[in-house]
Amino acid sequence: MGYDVSGDGFVKITPTLLSTPSSVSSFCLKIAAYTKQTATAQEWIDQIEQLLENAPAYEVAAKRTATWWKNYWDKSYVMIETPDKTIGYRLTQAYILQSWMNACGGRGNYPIKFNGSIFTVDPGFTDIKQSYGPDYRRWGPDYWWQNTRFVYHPMLKSGDYDMLRVLFRHYFSILPMMKRNAKVFFGVDGAYSPETSTIFGTFDNNCYGWDRSKLKTGEIANSYIRNIWNPGLEMAALMGDYYHYTNNKPFARDTLVPMANEVLKFFDNRFPRDEKGLFTITPTHAIETYWTGVVNDMPCVAGLHYVLKQLLNLPEDCASAADRHYWKQLQKQLPAIPQHIVDGKTVFAPAEKYDAERSNVENPELYVIFPFSLCNISTSDKQIGIETFKQRIVRDSVGWTQDGQEAACLGLTEEARSNVLARINNSNPHHRFPAFWGPNFDWAPDQNHGGNLLTTIQDMILQSYDKGNYILPAFPKDWNVTFKLHSFDNNVITGRYQDGKWLEQPKAKGKYKIIVCTK
Numbered sequence: 001m002g003y004d005v006s007g008d009g010f011v012k013i014t015p016t017l018l019s020t021p022s023s024v025s026s027f028c029l030k031i032a033a034y035t036k037q038t039a040t041a042q043e044w045i046d047q048i049e050q051l052l053e054n055a056p057a058y059e060v061a062a063k064r065t066a067t068w069w070k071n072y073w074d075k076s077y078v079m080i081e082t083p084d085k086t087i088g089y090r091l092t093q094a095y096i097l098q099s100w101m102n103a104c105g106g107r108g109n110y111p112i113k114f115n116g117s118i119f120t121v122d123p124g125f126t127d128i129k130q131s132y133g134p135d136y137r138r139w140g141p142d143y144w145w146q147n148t149r150f151v152y153h154p155m156l157k158s159g160d161y162d163m164l165r166v167l168f169r170h171y172f173s174i175l176p177m178m179k180r181n182a183k184v185f186f187g188v189d190g191a192y193s194p195e196t197s198t199i200f201g202t203f204d205n206n207c208y209g210w211d212r213s214k215l216k217t218g219e220i221a222n223s224y225i226r227n228i229w230n231p232g233l234e235m236a237a238l239m240g241d242y243y244h245y246t247n248n249k250p251f252a253r254d255t256l257v258p259m260a261n262e263v264l265k266f267f268d269n270r271f272p273r274d275e276k277g278l279f280t281i282t283p284t285h286a287i288e289t290y291w292t293g294v295v296n297d298m299p300c301v302a303g304l305h306y307v308l309k310q311l312l313n314l315p316e317d318c319a320s321a322a323d324r325h326y327w328k329q330l331q332k333q334l335p336a337i338p339q340h341i342v343d344g345k346t347v348f349a350p351a352e353k354y355d356a357e358r359s360n361v362e363n364p365e366l367y368v369i370f371p372f373s374l375c376n377i378s379t380s381d382k383q384i385g386i387e388t389f390k391q392r393i394v395r396d397s398v399g400w401t402q403d404g405q406e407a408a409c410l411g412l413t414e415e416a417r418s419n420v421l422a423r424i425n426n427s428n429p430h431h432r433f434p435a436f437w438g439p440n441f442d443w444a445p446d447q448n449h450g451g452n453l454l455t456t457i458q459d460m461i462l463q464s465y466d467k468g469n470y471i472l473p474a475f476p477k478d479w480n481v482t483f484k485l486h487s488f489d490n491n492v493i494t495g496r497y498q499d500g501k502w503l504e505q506p507k508a509k510g511k512y513k514i515i516v517c518t519k
Contacts, residue, residue: 003033004048028058076158081480094424097435098450106163111170114147115139115443125430126444138443142204144196145231147400151447154454156245159486164242171235172255174201182266185218190266193232195225224288232263233303234371240310244488252318278335286350286364296335296352299367304334306372347388361394369406377411377473378465385410397422399440400448404456408474416460416474423453464488468513471506488512
């Protein structure tokens with residue numbers, strides 16, 4: 001791996017140093033990066049020099065780049081005005097800058113790193129106490145699913161499907177390793193996606209444990225994630241959402257269904273049924289917060305309900321009759337969404353059974369709202385969701401906390417408003433770039449924080465469910481907005497709302513009607 005540099009008017013001083021004979025006011029360099037493995041060093045040199053020789057002229061490259069960015073910014077946008085012009089400017093700025101960071105870091109061969117993306121710098125500039133090298137990232141070089149996902153959820157409404165496919169391509173490429181995980185660790189068929197994994201699909205070594213002398217095969221040293229099973233369900237759910245936005249049938253047949261089937265097969269084979277024939281998911285965690293006595297945790301139960309619903313809604317030609325029969329049989333074996341009574345009111349529960357001791361700052365009971373959208377403004381149990389949200393233990397507006405989009409999905413305008421206003425104030429004081437969030441729980445710029453900011457703003461403006469597209473379901477009525485966002489069935493919805501009136505009325509094609517929520 002390396003690069004080659006050339007430029008007109010430059011002289012090679014050493015193999016790694018170029019210089020101009022005299023001072024210049026402008027110059028142009030061509031830089032070719034090359035990662036292919038070759039049989040010999042000379043073959044690598046020959047190929048990168050050929051790549052550099054064939055590189056376009058500056059004028060051609062500049063025009064091509066400008067065209068790409070123009071198309072990118074035309075594809076989707078959100079511009080907000082508020083009574084306080086500074087706040088509206090900063091909200092719009094935050095949305096644009098986070099989208100720009102996604103575009104810069106999201107088109108490579110691997111997913112965006114949640115702990116800094118490609119923008120990490122020497123850690124001392126973020127925290128003077130951190131005297132490590134410039135490659136430092138808190139939580140290391142591997143992928144943590146509960147963090148990675150936040151970067152990608154807003155890409156549905158922004159139409160950044162090319163970047164979403166990078167995520168899907170990566171996880172689908174390691175499906176054989178995920179199947180091997182299930183077989184070696186637990187002796188069952190199916191696919192097991194660890195919460196933390198290397199690019200190869202194996203466990204993060206620090207989590208699995210360097211010293212295995214006292215651990216059994218498959219026993220995870222990191223007790224926080226030892227029995228977390230929902231990452232595979234979340235990946236399948238996000239793939240299902242992508243299908244409903246794009247109607248990409250080849251993707252559904254070749255990627256979504258094979259991935260989902262293997263994840264479902266893991267649950268089918270890994271966990272027993274009770275006397276009623278229903279899943280008994282234990283041992284399990286309710287994310288990293290509840291560890292002991294947990295049976296049928298909300299993230300897994302809601303995930304199973306959501307994924308099977310998505311699969312059964314696929315067109316007939318996207319799956320076989322055998323697939324559909326299997327999904328219907330599994331659906332009959334699902335336990336109910338966990339609920340319990342608190343202070344005389346029905347609320348969603350972290351699990352069917354669990355010990356109350358907490359080990360982290362999460363609200364797993366709200367996974368039925370996000371990422372598995374089973375309770376929202378369009379459902380009959382919305383009030384249960386609202387009551388659950390009001391009674392939540394953890395309340396926050398930084399990093400990977402999900403309060404903003406949960407509030408928006410329940411139509412809680414003031415809670416969503418306060419969340420995004422808090423989020424735009426999270427810039428790191430040691431960096432001039434306004435979107436250098438955090439480091440919060442992770443590292444700067446915190447891509448969890450930026451991803452959740454985008455998702456919350458989008459959900460305040462547009463939510464799409466079976467009954468239609470809900471416009472401004474949690475958007476303050478004293479704010480103005482001009483937007484272009486994507487929805488189901490390849491819909492692109494634009495609108496301009498100003499001073500309580502629609503200057504451009506939102507429209508949509510197909511069966512998903514527009515439901516305006518401004519009254």
